[in-house]
Amino acid sequence: MVVIWLRFGTTQIELGRYQAKALTNPAEIAKTKEMHMKMYRIDPERYEEEKTILHISDASPLQWDNYRIRYNWHPLVTSENPHFEVMEIMNKYYNGEQENMLRPWVSNPPIKERAIPQELYVFWQTGKEDSERLQANIFFNWEEVNEAFKKAGNTIDMQIKISQDNKEVRVFLNNQPLKTDSIRIFGWTNSMLKGNWFKDLK
Numbered sequence: 001m002v003v004i005w006l007r008f009g010t011t012q013i014e015l016g017r018y019q020a021k022a023l024t025n026p027a028e029i030a031k032t033k034e035m036h037m038k039m040y041r042i043d044p045e046r047y048e049e050e051k052t053i054l055h056i057s058d059a060s061p062l063q064w065d066n067y068r069i070r071y072n073w074h075p076l077v078t079s080e081n082p083h084f085e086v087m088e089i090m091n092k093y094y095n096g097e098q099e100n101m102l103r104p105w106v107s108n109p110p111i112k113e114r115a116i117p118q119e120l121y122v123f124w125q126t127g128k129e130d131s132e133r134l135q136a137n138i139f140f141n142w143e144e145v146n147e148a149f150k151k152a153g154n155t156i157d158m159q160i161k162i163s164q165d166n167k168e169v170r171v172f173l174n175n176q177p178l179k180t181d182s183i184r185i186f187g188w189t190n191s192m193l194k195g196n197w198f199k200d201l202k
Contacts, residue, residue, distance in 0.1 A: 001061035003068075005096055012098040017068065019061075067094040070113040071149050073156035075101075080164040081126045090121040094142060111156075116140075116149055122160055122169070123188070133188045136162070136169045139181040148173050 004015045023029050037047050077086040089101040093115035101109050120138040127133075138160070149156065152173045159172040169185060171178045187193075 001064060003064065003096065007098075010090060010098060010100045012096065014068070014095060014097055017065075064095075066146070067096075068115065070115050071152070071156055072111050072154060073114055073149075073152075073158055074109045074111045075117075075120065075158045075160060076108065077106075077122055077124065077160045077162065079124070079126070079162040079166075081162070081166070083126045083132075084124060084162070085126075086122065086124045088121075088123040090123075091117050092119040094118045116142075116145055117158075118142075120160075122162075123192075124162065126166060130187060130193055132166070133193065134166050134185060135188060136160075137184045138169065138171060139183070141179070141181040144179045144181075148176075148178050152176075 002018045002020060004018070005012050006015050023032060033047060036042075037044065042050070075089055075091070077089065078084075086106055087103060089106055089109070091099045091101070091114070093099070094117070095115035097115055099114070117140055119140070121135060122138070123135045125133040157172075157174055158178070159175065161170045161172065162168070167185070169183050171180055171183075
């Protein structure tokens with residue numbers, strides 16, 4: 001199995017999945033062997049060593065095909081703090097795709113087919129002081145998040161709730177608590193604070 005992605009900046013999308021087939025024609029096998037040895041400048045002995053090292057007899061695409069399953073969902077970030085503004089959401093999905101959500105639509109991204117998230121980064125502010133500009137890095141465990149998405153139904157709201165004091169982040173799927181692997185909260189980097197990321201902040 002081969003999957004091809006296209007990347008531009010922080011966005012990466014899957015272009016397609018392709019299934020490899022074993023060569024059975026002796027002429028094709030010989031031609032491929034010759035091409036491989038010429039390209040990598042190796043002798044026949046080294047070629048046979050590589051075949052042994054790289055061969056996986058029980059290889060299966062099942063795990064990666066599971067990663068490619070999509071659900072209709074979107075992330076919604078909220079806070080009880082009246083000065084809360086979500087600035088950006090960056091998703092990294094188990095299927096290898098990445099998505100960046102910026103203002104203004106980051107406050108309510110459209111529900112659409114997305115793969116299951118592996119990592120999710122949320123950037124927000126509750127004021128103009130450096131201490132009020134934060135980000136949360138949320139990491140998911142495949143077994144936990146996969147099972148939760150299966151049970152959540154056809155249309156899913158992932159709610160990311162930030163406490164009023166910015167010290168706690170909780171994640172829910174359709175109002176049911178979602179277990180995460182870890183959540184880390186910290187301040188923006190110096191380049192972000194200097195306005196290189198959010199140049200239109202006032």
